[in-house]
Amino acid sequence: MxxxxxxxxxxxxxxxxxxxxxxxxxxxxxxxxxxxxxxxxxxxxxxxxxxxxxxxxxxxxxxxxxxxxxxxxxxxxxxxxxxxxxxxxxxxxxxxxxxxxxxxxxxxxxxxxxxxxxxxxxxxxxxxxxxxxxxxxxxxxxxxxxxxxxxxxxxxxxxxxxxxxxxxxxxxxxxxxxTLTVPEKQTKAGAADIFSHVVERYVTDERPSPMTDGIRETVMKMVVEYLPKALIRLDDIEARTQLSVASTTAMSSFVTWGDGGGVMSCHGVEHALSGYYDVTHGEGLAALLPAWMKFYLPEMKERFDLLGQKVFGKSDGIKATEEWLESVGLRLRLRDIGCELERADEIAELAIQSMPGLDSGGPKTLDAAAIARIYRDAY
Amino acid sequence: MxxxxxxxxxxxxxxxxxxxxxxxxxxxxxxxxxxxxxxxxxxxxxxxxxxxxxxxxxxxxxxxxxxxxxxxxxxxxxxxxxxxxxxxxxxxxxxxxxxxxxxxxxxxxxxxxxxxxxxxxxxxxxxxxxxxxxxxxxxxxxxxxxxxxxxxxxxxxxxxxxxxxxxxxxxxxxxxxxTLTVPEKQTKAGAADIFSHVVERYVTDERPSPMTDGIRETVMKMVVEYLPKALIRLDDIEARTQLSVASTTAMSSFVTWGDGGGVMSCHGVEHALSGYYDVTHGEGLAALLPAWMKFYLPEMKERFDLLGQKVFGKSDGIKATEEWLESVGLRLRLRDIGCELERADEIAELAIQSMPGLDSGGPKTLDAAAIARIYRDAY
Known part of the structure; x- marks a missing residue:
């Protein structure tokens, strides 16, 4: 219920x-x-x-x-x-x-x-x-x-x-x-945020529902299609319109309508990062996302395959995500945005402390050691 | 706006x-x-x-x-x-x-x-x-x-x-x-109603939007997939759950979220039918739908092609709809549900009179003569 x-x-x-x-x-x-x-x-x-x-x-x-x-x-x-x-x-x-x-x-x-x-x-x-x-x-x-x-x-x-x-x-x-005057850097970071809001839940969803999946796939496809168009011409009103609709949908109750599940633990980890380093949230997400995905891959392979097929028309969801990030200039590493390798454990502890429940939700325990591994992998 | x-x-x-x-x-x-x-x-x-x-x-x-x-x-x-x-x-x-x-x-x-x-x-x-x-x-x-x-x-x-x-x-x-106790006849009629709520807008949409299309395609696919399952076993809770979610979505503001358009003129015509003959609404819709679709086909061919591809994985949207209706026992004709051929013009006039704006919305004028043709075609 x-x-x-x-x-x-x-x-x-x-x-x-x-x-x-x-x-x-x-x-x-x-x-x-x-x-x-x-x-x-x-x-x-x-x-x-x-x-x-x-x-x-x-x-x-x-x-x-x-x-x-x-x-x-x-x-x-x-x-x-x-x-x-x-x-x-x-x-x-x-x-x-x-x-x-x-x-x-x-x-x-x-x-x-x-x-x-x-x-x-x-x-x-x-x-x-x-x-x-x-x-x-x-x-x-x-x-x-x-x-x-x-x-x-x-x-x-x-x-x-x-x-x-x-x-x-x-x-x-x-x-x-x-939004037509939003510069390229913020446009990209915003799009990474939208995509992340949806893909995190999508790939960690242990009780997927057709309605929820349909809405989430639509939002992701919109970001994948319209971000490049907005980057070609920042005042492309059609591209900006679709990104705005995707943005509102992605954080609304729509995104679980039909009773789909999943967790947003990449966001949880990133908040520790931007709480510490004051990095741009969307850039932190883009940098963490592939490593965060690989953490869940063994348990959720089917969902990553589905991501690849439904959103990118490719077989490997993680590789497709990486290629897309690369193509829009969002294939970042933590080192690129001012994070330090030696802070991995500290940031991991901060994440656990800041976001109650971060470790316990989802298909797999995300404890401080796991977060530190993701951090190092993304560095 | x-x-x-x-x-x-x-x-x-x-x-x-x-x-x-x-x-x-x-x-x-x-x-x-x-x-x-x-x-x-x-x-x-x-x-x-x-x-x-x-x-x-x-x-x-x-x-x-x-x-x-x-x-x-x-x-x-x-x-x-x-x-x-x-x-x-x-x-x-x-x-x-x-x-x-x-x-x-x-x-x-x-x-x-x-x-x-x-x-x-x-x-x-x-x-x-x-x-x-x-x-x-x-x-x-x-x-x-x-x-x-x-x-x-x-x-x-x-x-x-x-x-x-x-x-x-x-x-x-x-x-x-x-809904587990709903008999087969009403289950089918209800599903025809859900499908019709969405497909009517979808194929007559002159300003399609990716978000709206995504939601509508999802709803239609759910009906196409889960109605047969519910018919195999009427108390299949999973199938009933998906039909219920599809039903609520199809008539909610969701179904135009993202600013998609389209009209529901098959519903408009059917209301005249069930106002006159007291037929089951969903059966009236199922009987009218293919003929109603053919009326809009010349102007909206692209949308019918999209319907075929996205919802049925087939090239011809109308044929695919007819085959699906056939497969679930909903390929009805007006004669099967008690309507009379000689009432075509009368029902058409009643539709125009009952539903203000029915003739003027959408990609093509649906006047009384057109409604009478659809009626005869569906007879």
Missing amino acids: TTFNLPVRIVYGAGSITRLGREATAIGRKAMIVTYPDIRRVGLLDRVVEDLKSNGVDTLIFEEVEPNPRSSTVDKGAKIARDNKIDLIIGLGGGSAMDTAKGIALASSGTDSIWNYIRGGTGEVKGPVPPLIQVPTMAGTGSEINAGGVITNWETHVKTGIGHRSLWAKLAIVDPEV | TTFNLPVRIVYGAGSITRLGREATAIGRKAMIVTYPDIRRVGLLDRVVEDLKSNGVDTLIFEEVEPNPRSSTVDKGAKIARDNKIDLIIGLGGGSAMDTAKGIALASSGTDSIWNYIRGGTGEVKGPVPPLIQVPTMAGTGSEINAGGVITNWETHVKTGIGHRSLWAKLAIVDPEV
Whole structure:
């Protein structure tokens, strides 16, 4: 018995950002926009503020989001939201902006640090959590479509999850036009993230279901087909549209609809990496993925064969993945992105410590020793 | 720009019916169960009533639903719901029970007949509409997952749609175990309905999208694969599970997610048929489908080729569909299900009159003359 729930209305397609003001005014009148300076630089922030103002929504701009967002930043934003009696929080940016928006919403319900609300934390949500609108400006994390986020404690290097039912966005606006200006590096990293969200579950799925497999195969094929097109021409709206749809699907409840299983333990390991080294999440994933796959291969050979056939039209799923990563310039090694070989055991311990349950889920125990082996293999 | 919305929580999988009482008690305390005598006969009604009672939910049983439910029945139920201050309506059965439940909920908000609320009708919803829980007992209509229904006015033979945002169920319980007792005839008719929901849009889609196509192809493949298994052994829980998931998906917002298009005009024509002759909806669809497909073939050949390749692994989509219908005993002709050749023009006019917009949507005008030709071809 399983529950499906997807209580986020999605307005999507080219130009959908123009609906933000009209939609926002039905939800709140004093909005905090959670974003980072790039969004102002490309001219999007001014457009959004103007649109909100002309629809009677006051705005307060919180522009301090960093990659791999930190609990200290979230806490700062939460205090500002509380002090200003914000009644709507708009995440505008990539996963870091949307996750920070979630963290601010949650922490602004009380006076405790967001760190009290991490998974396994003791924080109880008492006050009201302001409603969220999420506006992704790149395809990748899909954070607009679920009720979780990832926050880093920069003092301890622990990067871990928050999650609460109040963090479902009232509305997600998924406009591929606003992703046209995303540079090549972030476009690739985002695509690696989408692919990874889906392939991890797919190849570790011990109780596959035809519906879930069909959705996941479709998402992977879309990334494999449309990332190269976006790289040929970064403002290819068709390619950007398909990557945006794939991104939202990959992190939504769609991706287990039909009761498919699987685990996302490559993500679990990567979070330790980017919590420690502040590497770009998608690049960390691309570097880890082949080694992570080889770890599960003996137990899950059938699923890797299926991956090869269904997604790449080839017999060897791991080789096909490696070739595809190579072809789009994502065949990275950990050494390329600033990781150190001698930190293998330390990162492995950090991963186990940061992500409760990481070792126990899935078809095979992923303990610290196994993570360290994957790390070395990917170095 | 498109909006996606799926505000129905779904509890699904074998045994999920046991959650009904616990879930219902959080929604209402005086429930009307809208159903038909078969449900009592198989022992399900008593189980459900017992479960609701033990969770503190009083029940009133409205057991008068007929196939192709009539506005007079809906109006009768609505009066009972109003008089008894019902605060929760539970549709328990196939599409007829769930659509009647929707009609009763809507009409009980005032004193007007449900006929005032049909699409194109003048009725304005003023009073509160009681919340709905939908429990499909067969795979087919997928009525649990959308906010529309189909009602027949038996005096005029007009069968047409109702729809209102208040008709989204708060909860759908999709338990394949309760479908194990569905007889062969209804199992087949239900599967034809699922397949038709998806294939109609798929082959008439002038702006196909990879995500939408992937979801639709998956649903069709599931029906093609699992209906024969269910027919070999009616209580094959795996086959029933896949048919149930396919059924819910096929009528949900999933089926256009990614912005795929297409029209459901075979359904439009069939509703006139079952509004007139009271035939089993799925059998009417199976009889019409090949002739309906041939009507669109010249304009949409590429889509039919794709259907053949992706769903059947064959080159000719229409021939493959006919062969599959034949193989599962669904290669029907209108003459087999009680329709009369000389009524072709009358039924065609009725279809145009009953379903506003039927002629104008899609890749080709489907006027009364065209419908009459399809009818004769399918006779």
